[in-house]
Amino acid sequence: MSIILTVFALVFLGELISWIGQSVLLEGAFALYLRLFYPTVASQQKKLKSDVLTTKAELLKTSAQDQFAKWAKLRRSVDKGLADLEKTNSDMASIRTGFSFKFNTGIWILTTGLQFFVGWWYRKAPIFYLPPGWFGPLGWVLALPFAPTGSVSVGMWQMTSRRVIKVGERVVKELVSPAPKEEVQEEKQSEKVTGGEKTE
Template sequence: MSLIITIFALVFITELISWIGKSVLLDLAYALHQTIFNASTVSRQRKLKTEILATKKELLQTSAQDQFAKWAKLKRSIDKGIADLEKINRELSSNKTTFSFKFNSVLWILTTGLQFVVGWWYRKSAVFYLPRGWFGPLTWWLALPFAPKGSVSVGVWQMACRRVIKVGERVVKDLASKHDLWNILCLLTYLSGYS
């Protein structure tokens, strides 16, 4: 893949992740992680919650004065269930904290870190060359910091890609906020029925 497309793809993926939101991606990835690696713990937690609620319902229907032995047994059962549930919740919370740290680290490495590495590795390379005289005396700025004179450097190309993607994001948000996108989708759906 050429350098121009690689840099654009890296910037696009980084901006897409920021547009979606890291917290949303974290929640989706953690839910997937839970279903794959901690399914038994999560099912045990759900089962325990259901049992505690059923026991509480039975406890509320039991008179503490008339049926003290049954009431005390149910109360001890609830207390034990709550203690077990808190232990499971602490375990899952610890797992989520660890997963969150690892996920954010990998996300940073795959986006920002990779952009730094590509920018450093190709710091003296030209992404592409400009025709003479297009930008006059500002041509030297486009080659900053180390690219050959008359070319566009990796850093400048990253900034330009980021700016274009941000403008595109704003246009999409404006279209969506005005319901134009919804109307276009409805029209396309309507027309696809007549194809």
């Protein structure tokens, strides 16, 4: 793949992750990670929650005065279940913390890190050359920081790609989103005016 498409793809990947939301991706990836590497911990946590809720519901239905032996047994069972659940939750939290660090590091490497690396590695390489005289004496700006004059550098191509993607995102949101609030308010005001005329 050429450098022009590589840089654009990296910028697009970074913007796509920010559109979806890193926290949303983290939740989905963590759920998959648990299923693949810690299936027993996840199922144990689910079973403990279910058992504690069932036992607690039964405890609430049991009278402490009339059925003390049964109530005490259920109470001990609830306490033990809660202690086990707390330990499982603690294990799950430590697994999540480790996974979250690895996931966020991986996302940073795939997006920002690779963009920095590609920008540094190809800092002197032109992405493409512009026709002479298009930007007059300001043509050297597009070659910053180290590309030959008359060309577009990797850094400028990254900035341009990001800007184009953001404008595209805004256009898509405007096409997909419902009517703006101002239009809705104007419609409501016109309905009030026409309603007022009818009542008069």
